[in-house]
Amino acid sequence: RFAQTWQVHKNGWAMLPGDAKRWPKDLRVDGEPAIVTERGGAPSIYLAPGKHRIEGAFAWTQLPQSLRVPGTLGLLTLAINEKTIDFPDLDDRGMLWLGERRTGGGKDKAIQDTLALQVFRHVDDNLPMQVTTRIKLDVSGRHREILIGPAMLGGFLPLALNAPLPARLEADGQVRVQARPGNWTITLVARHPKPVDALARPKQQAAPWPKAEVWAFNARNNLRLVEITGAPAIDPRQTTLPPAWQKLPAYIVGPDTRLTFITKRRGNPDPAPDQIHLKRTLWLDFDGGGYTTRDTMNGTMRAGWRLEMAPPFALGRVAINGKDQFITRAEGSDKVGVELRQGQLNLTADSRLDADDRTLDAVGWDHDMRSLNLTLYMPPGWRAFHVTGA
Numbered sequence: 001r002f003a004q005t006w007q008v009h010k011n012g013w014a015m016l017p018g019d020a021k022r023w024p025k026d027l028r029v030d031g032e033p034a035i036v037t038e039r040g041g042a043p044s045i046y047l048a049p050g051k052h053r054i055e056g057a058f059a060w061t062q063l064p065q066s067l068r069v070p071g072t073l074g075l076l077t078l079a080i081n082e083k084t085i086d087f088p089d090l091d092d093r094g095m096l097w098l099g100e101r102r103t104g105g106g107k108d109k110a111i112q113d114t115l116a117l118q119v120f121r122h123v124d125d126n127l128p129m130q131v132t133t134r135i136k137l138d139v140s141g142r143h144r145e146i147l148i149g150p151a152m153l154g155g156f157l158p159l160a161l162n163a164p165l166p167a168r169l170e171a172d173g174q175v176r177v178q179a180r181p182g183n184w185t186i187t188l189v190a191r192h193p194k195p196v197d198a199l200a201r202p203k204q205q206a207a208p209w210p211k212a213e214v215w216a217f218n219a220r221n222n223l224r225l226v227e228i229t230g231a232p233a234i235d236p237r238q239t240t241l242p243p244a245w246q247k248l249p250a251y252i253v254g255p256d257t258r259l260t261f262i263t264k265r266r267g268n269p270d271p272a273p274d275q276i277h278l279k280r281t282l283w284l285d286f287d288g289g290g291y292t293t294r295d296t297m298n299g300t301m302r303a304g305w306r307l308e309m310a311p312p313f314a315l316g317r318v319a320i321n322g323k324d325q326f327i328t329r330a331e332g333s334d335k336v337g338v339e340l341r342q343g344q345l346n347l348t349a350d351s352r353l354d355a356d357d358r359t360l361d362a363v364g365w366d367h368d369m370r371s372l373n374l375t376l377y378m379p380p381g382w383r384a385f386h387v388t389g390a
Contacts, residue, residue: 004054008047015070016043016056017096022067024056042068066095074166074178076143087142090180113141115179117148119213121253122245125220125261129196131156133188134242139179148209149174150202156190163187173202198230199259213253216245225265230258275299276345278369282353282360286379290354295365297347301340304367308337309351313364317350335366362389 002024006014016036018024024043027034029052036043036056045054058067063080071094078088080098089097116138124130133151150173152158161169163186166178175186201213216236217228228251236250253259276299283292293313309315311334318325318338325338338347353360363369378384 001055001057003056006047006052006054008049008052010049012047013037013039013044014047014052014054015039015072016045016054017067017069018043018058019068022058022060022064025059027054027056029054042070063098065099066097069094069096072166073180074143075145076180090143092182113144115139115146115208117208117210118240119151119210120239120241120245121213121215122218122242122248123199123215123259124218125223125226126218127220127223128194129192130159131190131192131199133190135175135186135188137177137179137184137186139184140181143178143180146177146179147174148177150204151175151186151188152190152202153199154202155194155196156192158188158190160189161186197261197263200257201253201255203255205255211254214239214241215251215253215259216241216248217251218248223267224263226261226263228259228261230260272302274301274303274367275370276301276367277371277373278363278365279373279375281375282377284376284378284382288382290352291360293351293353295347295349295351297345297349297369299345299370301343301345305340306337307340307347308333308335308366309349309364310335310361310366312353312355313361314352314354315349316352319348321346337366 002017004014004016008014016024016027020038020041024036027036027045029045029047031053034045034054036045038044069076069090073090073094076088076090076096078085078096078098091097118136120134120136122132122134124132131153135148135151137148139146147170149170152169152173154173158169161167161175163175163177164184165180165186167186168176169188170176175188177186214234214236215231219226228249231251231253234250234252236246236248239246239250241250251259276297279296281294281296285291297307308330315327315336318327320338320340320342327336327338329336351364362372362374376384
């Protein structure tokens with residue numbers, strides 16, 4: 001027989017022990033009979049939100065060598081012939097071994113309950129500040145529930161908790177994990193609701209939490225320029241930080257370390273100029289009374305976040321990254337334009353110029369361009385005799 005306890009947060013399928021050859025029978029959910037459904041080759045049952053207890057049984061003439069169990073399994077207790085197995089043998093493929101493996105067994109008595117942790121943090125000095133904590137667990141021994149931390153820094157609000165094992169963030173910042181033997185990585189993402197001038201580890205951290213953590217700092221010099229004091233720097237390449245974090249400055253943070261940020265400058269008073277390249281195509285009307293234009297703009301925006309076109313051009317359509325945009329006019333202005341939300345610009349705009357004036361604005365937009373390329377198409381019977389200003 002088997003029994004499971006599930007905490008379900010939204011409607012979904014729960015996988016059961018067994019497979020097509022060893023199908024669970026006499027299934028009950030909270031004491032009521034239930035129907036088992038095959039999904040992806042595994043027995044499953046559909047559960048509503050809430051806490052549920054699932055019970056069932058297997059029928060076999062002799063004890064099988066192994067039994068498949070769900071990959072979402074948390075704690076596992078195994079008894080064979082009414083004898084409790086202290087260290088159930090569960091491999092990486094989700095197979096629970098009820099007999100000895102081919103490689104041999106009999107080593108259960110030598111296995112100890114041990115837990116080793118490594119902690120790394122990525123401090124993103126954004127608005128708001130965001131800290132990503134990675135906890136590496138090396139677990140051996142029995143399947144058991146462990147409580148580690150507090151893992152979250154003081155004053156931060158949790159955004160996400162990702163773990164390959166069943167895990168939950170407690171109100172005091174500790175992480176409760178249903179652990180089993182193996183190497184696992186838990187990732188906790190949190191943000192601070194206010195400006196931050198200093199960071200420190202929680203005070204109540206006890207063994208097996210490591211005495212030293214490694215922090216990587218991602219500066220945002222366009223928001224503020226800071227000097228970091230209070231913690232010794234370390235070569236990130238000499239640590240086991242995640243590869244993407246090894247490109248950042250790293251610090252050793254102990255239990256009493258206070259990482260202080262001394263602000264040297266806020267914002268960027270001298271940002272690099274926008275780099276926009278304009279390619280314009282004009283089609284002259286048959287009667288010479290106006291032009292239809294198409295502008296293609298590519299480049300990088302760093303300061304201005306709106307583009308406007310001045311009369312006598314009449315803006316008709318604008319698309320950014322292939323998506324049409326709303327054309328708006330600021331109150332009290334005779335210019336129309338669009339709002340920009342991304343630094344990388346890929347814009348096309350169609351407009352009309354109803355004038356027989358042979359003098360044209362080179363740009364027409366209220367923005368300096370890094371380069372301009374203009375192509376003029378004329379109807380039959382028209383020729384260009386002279387061009388100036390180009």
